[in-house]
Amino acid sequence: MNLFRKFFFGTATLALLAGCSDDISNAGQNNGSTGNEDGPSVYLGVNFQMPGMGSTRSFTDGDNTSNNGTEVGTDVENNVNEVLLVLARRDYGFIGAASVMRDNIYKHQAQQPNAGSYHATAKFNKTELSQYYSDAANFNKEICVFVIANPTGGMVDRLATAAYGDTEWINTPWTVSVEGNQTEGAIWSSTNGGNFLMTNSQIAVREIPQQMSAWDSYTSEDKCFNLSEINGVAGALGTIDNSAANASRGPVKVERATARFDFRDGSPANTDANTYPVVYIQNPDGSQGAKLIDIKLNKMALVNMGKTFYYLKRVSNNGLNDGWNAAGSTNGWALCGAEKPWYTLQTDGSLDHNRPGNYIVDYFAQQKNAGISENFSTYFNYAFFDNDGTLNNGNFNTADQRWYVSEISDVLSNGNPDNWDNNGNKGTYKVWRYLTENVAPGIENQVNGISTAVVFKGKMLASNDLKTDLTNLTEGTAEYRNAKYLNDLINAVNSKDASLGDSYKAPILYSYAGSLYCTWQNVYDAAVSASFSYTTGPDGKIIPDWNRTNSLYKAAFGNGLTGYKLVDSDGKVIYNDGDEKDLDQNSANYCWQMWNQANKPNNGEILAKYKKAVTDAGFTIYQRSEDNREGWGYYCYYYYWNRHNDNGKNGIMGPMEFAVVRNNVYKLAVTHIARLGHPRISQNDPDSPKPDTPDESSDIYFTVDAEVVPWTVRVNDIVFE
Known part of the structure; x- marks a missing residue:
């Protein structure tokens, strides 16, 4: 059943190619595809690797300044119910897309070279590929492959109307709306065994046949063209090696679009x-x-959670969306680029411009760079400030709880324990909640009106x-x-x-x-x-x-x-x-x-x-x-602006020091309180935050230890039931 013009949905049209990879479980089964829906079809298989698999350093891709450690994700965080496979030209112009449901997604066995990665096989209409082969100005035997696991309607709807060559699809955003404190079902959910949105952590370039006629060998269910392994090509064209043995090919690496x-x-x-x-x-x-x-700390509240983010991560040298260079040069932004660290000179601690880092690009980067002073609910869920720029700590007690409020005792007693491989030297953390990416461009834009924070209430x-x-x-x-x-x-x-x-x-x-x-x-x-x-x-x-x-x-x-x-x-x-x-x-x-x-x-x-x-x-x-739980008393409040890459210099902010970046786990523990916190009523506070108040100050109220570690997956197989 062809539900969308540009790609197929449903197990009836998305068949696993049993002969495409001999290490796939359930090989040889027929999944109901007749092989002739909407004209001639070709089959492509792709392996994709879950976030951080095999990594022991605290970065998703590339190097950065986070702390070392590994985090084993839970089954809920690692589950895949659906894969949206997108093919694009090297300039990211759209070629075609296909959806694969969970019945056709299988895990490679432990003894295989791609152990731990998953395999999905998708069916594409031959007409879609022929448009690409007929486009002499843009044809290249190397194409870009995008894997979107557990996609939301935003990207599905966008690709349903995408025409060949469309490059705007890479700018697709997704807005997370909340209802009260509930964000389940947006880009993370525990339903159906877990449903976390995941996208490419880097651009996956793979080779396809040089000639359209070669696809005649990949039009049946028992044989597919594999975007992650070695392919034998008919005739004198030899083989095409998309396996991990060939440079940076092999499984497509994906990362969660959420942080934790x-x-x-x-x-x-x-x-x-x-x-x-x-x-x-x-x-x-x-x-x-x-x-x-x-x-005594009794409540904690999430504030300034990013509302809208790009499906596909992007980086730039200044955090802005000024220009785009498909090759990922130092000018403009690069799609799915690695986050690079910022280095400082040993002489005076200033930034080393001979080794520049980069920024994650936020969807609202231009607005944040211009300065946000009002209408904060446009940009954030659980906005720290009211839309007129005033602050009301009373959000801890209001009936609607505009902030995301949790009782600390509940978090520690009911929360799920983490699976952090920390050699037992930090204590057991409990999973509090998931959240979306939120980044400010430039050092000076890391201010209280923009950055994500946790507000603690103490008695x-x-x-x-x-x-x-x-x-x-x-x-x-x-x-x-x-x-x-x-x-x-x-x-x-x-x-x-x-x-x-x-x-x-x-x-x-x-x-x-x-x-x-x-x-x-x-x-x-x-x-x-x-x-x-x-x-x-x-x-x-x-x-x-x-x-x-x-x-x-x-x-x-x-x-x-x-x-x-x-x-x-x-x-x-x-x-x-x-x-x-x-x-x-x-x-x-x-x-x-x-x-x-x-x-x-x-x-x-x-x-x-x-x-x-x-x-x-x-x-x-x-x-x-x-x-409402602790009764009458005198309460004060502490604001922790979440650190992503701590430069270790109190009072001096560094690039990307205050941010929330996808696929990172931020481990928080209040280890010391130096003085009484902010009062409940902002009029009572000589140090009341303003939207343009810098995140880092020489005034230290309390200390929070924060460990940034990668999210990795368990070795256990994921069972689809």
Whole structure:
């Protein structure tokens, strides 16, 4: 049954040639082809090799700067239900295509030269080939062979209307749409034993007969022309060797069009699961004291997953689609080219332009190069920013979960263990999810609005061991004051009491220069204590000594006085550091006082002015909120921009350092958290990301170990049932 003008579908017309390769299982069976549908036909066989088979280095093709290792794919990831075989001229002009269903796809036996690869035989209409042989200007006995495993409708539909010589088919994209958190069935699926889209990892050039008349020897089911093995040609034309023994021929190498994120618990051995010590008490001598605050990571969310990608990978020297050179020269882009590493000079660490690398070309490369500042949902699934460029960490809790959100405990308990051959030195990762390619052209375009990231949500946990019984201390003393600050903080952080009210009425936490304060009053008191001392003169009057250049003083009070009042034991004011007119009315303290006096409204100009003044001064504001699983508490957020080729230089970005590239497994483990993360509300964050914020910064919040390894397949046979 001929469903499409340019190629056939269905097992009735896609017969395996039993005699084409003597190491194919089920040889000799007839699959229902009559051999005369739509006129005379010829049969071509092709072997294709699964991703990374036989490789022990972490690259798909060619050399790159990833870490070594091997990853054994699961049966679901390696299964092939259908193969779309495409023949093209050397300029990639379309010749013809045929579809082979899984009943006609077989694995070579272990004892054969092509062990581990798969064989498919497809039937082509003789008329299609004759057009190529009649095209004297373009005919070449070497053609390009493309194998697309488990194709989606995008390429199938495109080739159904392709005319001979069409070169636009290589630009076919595929857009992955999501419905809620579901992307199954797009380019990966566990249905039918597994259904992962795979395409050529490199251009496969194969030789065909020089004359059309030679095809008369390949028109029956018991004999086919093989694009991956040796062929005997009738007459005096000798043989055509497409086997692996002939240069880079043999099986056509394919790679998955997806990437994969794996995750493991990388927290210290002496802590609870996914829990990290972050804030410590500072001893009087400046040394680190007892642990005060842990962060327990409880959720992780995928953001900025690429929405549209090219079926066939392409590379260029700058990541752009400027021009095309079929021979793959340094100008323009090359189809199915290998990713090349970027080298640096030993002298100063700058790029070595005598050994230039290249970039994977993204479908939206031109737009990304121009700068994306809005309408992010056009380019990404699970967009990090709203379409107007604002950020809302609340996507962790919204009903629609615009980000792809997972409970970390679920990932680690329910996820499938990986099959990474890592000599047991890294721990067991769990497969989290699959995702699509996302790459930025050039170094400067690796920014938060473009790159794929994982957002981690963590809850603050305070150590109750540091609480002090205040009844044993004298009120008004520094010891009492410090103990009360600590008690207030611990009680607030650990309270699960919903009756404390909304996040504006409950105690607000303020972080500054590594210290954490509960309520603004404690910030005020600490700033005064750090900068004020006094003596009493002979007349009994206070002689003040202020250090108004102290960093905490400047952050709280700006360029004005404090309004601080010193009282004696009877409550009488004995010293006053200025009245309202002496205060800096743009300072954090003044704006907080105005908001407090207005009864702390949760919206409006007064609130906005207070938050801007406080964050401009360098304070991070943490407000209490409720998590749908962890309950009430104080939460913070960490943004990990996925690294593809880490140059090992913190604060300095290199080419292709932040990206997601097909057929790579990215193994993630949070191994250290250095400080409290970003607050839930962007207005509360002095360091809130913007769409043009560079992915790499000298500010290190936490550390993620990332291993980039190849996806390889098991030796086990795949059984089609």
